[in-house]
Amino acid sequence: MNDKSNKEEDNLSNISEVDLIKRITKTFKKTKKSTIIDIGDDAALLNFDKTNIAISQDILVEGIHFDLSYVPLKHLGYKSVVVNISDIISMNVKPSHILVSIAVSNRFKINALEELYEGIKLACLNYNIDLIGGDTTSSNKGLVISVTCIGNTKNRKIIERNGAKINDLLVVSGDLGAAYMGLQVLEREKKVFEVNPNSQPDLSQYTYCIQKQLKPEPRIDIIDYLEELKIIPSSMIDISDGLSTEINHLSRSSGLSFHINEDLIPVSEITKKVCEEFKIDYSTASLNGGEDYELLFTTSKRNLKKIKQSQFLSVIGTCVNNKNDNCMITSLGQKININSSGWDSFNDNN
Amino acid sequence: MNDKSNKEEDNLSNISEVDLIKRITKTFKKTKKSTIIDIGDDAALLNFDKTNIAISQDILVEGIHFDLSYVPLKHLGYKSVVVNISDIISMNVKPSHILVSIAVSNRFKINALEELYEGIKLACLNYNIDLIGGDTTSSNKGLVISVTCIGNTKNRKIIERNGAKINDLLVVSGDLGAAYMGLQVLEREKKVFEVNPNSQPDLSQYTYCIQKQLKPEPRIDIIDYLEELKIIPSSMIDISDGLSTEINHLSRSSGLSFHINEDLIPVSEITKKVCEEFKIDYSTASLNGGEDYELLFTTSKRNLKKIKQSQFLSVIGTCVNNKNDNCMITSLGQKININSSGWDSFNDNN
Numbered sequence: 027m028n029d030k031s032n033k034e035e036d037n038l039s040n041i042s043e044v045d046l047i048k049r050i051t052k053t054f055k056k057t058k059k060s061t062i063i064d065i066g067d068d069a070a071l072l073n074f075d076k077t078n079i080a081i082s083q084d085i086l087v088e089g090i091h092f093d094l095s096y097v098p099l100k101h102l103g104y105k106s107v108v109v110n111i112s113d114i115i116s117m118n119v120k121p122s123h124i125l126v127s128i129a130v131s132n133r134f135k136i137n138a139l140e141e142l143y144e145g146i147k148l149a150c151l152n153y154n155i156d157l158i159g160g161d162t163t164s165s166n167k168g169l170v171i172s173v174t175c176i177g178n179t180k181n182r183k184i185i186e187r188n189g190a191k192i193n194d195l196l197v198v199s200g201d202l203g204a205a206y207m208g209l210q211v212l213e214r215e216k217k218v219f220e221v222n223p224n225s226q227p228d229l230s231q232y233t234y235c236i237q238k239q240l241k242p243e244p245r246i247d248i249i250d251y252l253e254e255l256k257i258i259p260s261s262m263i264d265i266s267d268g269l270s271t272e273i274n275h276l277s278r279s280s281g282l283s284f285h286i287n288e289d290l291i292p293v294s295e296i297t298k299k300v301c302e303e304f305k306i307d308y309s310t311a312s313l314n315g316g317e318d319y320e321l322l323f324t325t326s327k328r329n330l331k332k333i334k335q336s337q338f339l340s341v342i343g344t345c346v347n348n349k350n351d352n353c354m355i356t357s358l359g360q361k362i363n364i365n366s367s368g369w370d371s372f373n374d375n376n
Numbered sequence: 377m378n379d380k381s382n383k384e385e386d387n388l389s390n391i392s393e394v395d396l397i398k399r400i401t402k403t404f405k406k407t408k409k410s411t412i413i414d415i416g417d418d419a420a421l422l423n424f425d426k427t428n429i430a431i432s433q434d435i436l437v438e439g440i441h442f443d444l445s446y447v448p449l450k451h452l453g454y455k456s457v458v459v460n461i462s463d464i465i466s467m468n469v470k471p472s473h474i475l476v477s478i479a480v481s482n483r484f485k486i487n488a489l490e491e492l493y494e495g496i497k498l499a500c501l502n503y504n505i506d507l508i509g510g511d512t513t514s515s516n517k518g519l520v521i522s523v524t525c526i527g528n529t530k531n532r533k534i535i536e537r538n539g540a541k542i543n544d545l546l547v548v549s550g551d552l553g554a555a556y557m558g559l560q561v562l563e564r565e566k567k568v569f570e571v572n573p574n575s576q577p578d579l580s581q582y583t584y585c586i587q588k589q590l591k592p593e594p595r596i597d598i599i600d601y602l603e604e605l606k607i608i609p610s611s612m613i614d615i616s617d618g619l620s621t622e623i624n625h626l627s628r629s630s631g632l633s634f635h636i637n638e639d640l641i642p643v644s645e646i647t648k649k650v651c652e653e654f655k656i657d658y659s660t661a662s663l664n665g666g667e668d669y670e671l672l673f674t675t676s677k678r679n680l681k682k683i684k685q686s687q688f689l690s691v692i693g694t695c696v697n698n699k700n701d702n703c704m705i706t707s708l709g710q711k712i713n714i715n716s717s718g719w720d721s722f723n724d725n726n
Binding site: 036037043046047051053056061064069070075076077083089090091126127132134135136140142143147150154159161162163165167170172174176 | 387388389391393397399400401404407411413414415419420422425426429431432434435437439440441472475477478480482484486487489490497500504506507508509510511512513516520524526528
């Protein structure tokens, strides 16, 4: 390997994913009229005549993004697709096509890959998507999955990360923290299993959280619902890396800040109970946990009444004029700074 | 891992890539009017209004597809892009946009990734492509690169793998076998280096072959050239896995066979000399070597004269009516069966 530098600051562990991408792509310039949005949003956006095409690509690595000791391959196939779909949906576009590439070691049997593709197929059926291609190759070790998802629209308004306006409401769909707590349950059960392979745990009380972790459903229903309610988001993102990280993304893209209220963050009673058992503060689970794949968006204050009446949406804060002032008012009335402490590929011990 | 089967026939090493893809995707159905070509060609094809969009995705794994002990990262970045471009070109479409995802271990420094992206940028500049997105994440070990390439066209005729007709000419661009021989040189030098790290080899006589291995150039010029000459291919593919494999792909897709003539396969004098040194038959290098990224296409006999006059194209055989009868007439007049013995991810010791 051609490492010229041995300086500490040149280590990957000293840079965030966002800063790394900025650094390695800073000299790239878009040259094509068809390129509407390039690096830096949930998905890229291309325009050809009347059609806008949103396109995103993810890469999932065994041991980093998934642990096959407790993730069934069918669920993994399903999740690999839906996490990508979610990026397209967060642009307010419906996914239509995917390409799936896998690199897989000889440890895997053909029927294991059939299970993986069963999950991919189920996601395609559930979300009305065609699998159109990809690549299949070997790896020295483990499984790597790369999914490209394409969505197209003629009429839908494209929602980017950067449209938030002062006084806009900050709104989240569904509830948060469940996927993270599902992961805690699965990690604990893995440890129990390692000590006693004959244990037969009753996980029924954790079904909701485990389901949110293993088989998340991206909120394609929400973008239809918003359209029906005539609520137009000014900016939008999906919550893959934890609420605080996503708030920071919206904030940085829009050049504004958000003040949120701890009491307003939607957390289900089931998740709260699991948090209690694990002695994890449920705000921490929702702020930093990630993988909820709910939508986080900003919209005009005019929509407050409609949102308040909705069981699927929660206003959690507002957009303020300051820069670098994202903060949360806690239940005890304290103002705390929300740092971007969600999942970051290069800094976590994931 | 959920391996239900321990049967020998269920091992990945017992199935070809093509058969594996068929098996794991056999129950997928295309449902969208916009999906014109799905799994099985070099690239997928989507249609929106007047625009056809070709899209392909590759995944490259350290230790399988590249060896960083002799591949400079800048070259690797360049090659990752161009191998994908080549898939789009082989549909007779010009590439326009790419997404690049990487999974990388902490062994890499930030400046190593900057070098990789320097190569990606150079490929983007040389082939007039916008980098529009991707994903950047960590891996436990090594480097994985996944590239999605998009091309779009309103007017160009899409050329698939399956259009060959009886009596069509089989034509190849450029010359073959050089990239494979470049690999042999690099592998040998690696071994020499392992024994004597101070060796200063003179590789100047191998420049052509090494260049073809490390920095291949996909034949975007050839599709323009064919247009200029008014030669319309009936089927086309790029030579990534060796001539014999690609002939088998065209054959299977068209339901016809090819008879080729060993003496007609274009191999450069430089490559022949390197083959001699390595005691490798140069037909073997061109038939089974791969990574030439030349174009292999079929076209009507009417174009014979134009092709014969061209320094960039070589007729190597014709298309016959039989099934499963791909063969080569050797220099000695023997007829030998051409099995698909090029690079296959799951069966080679690559």
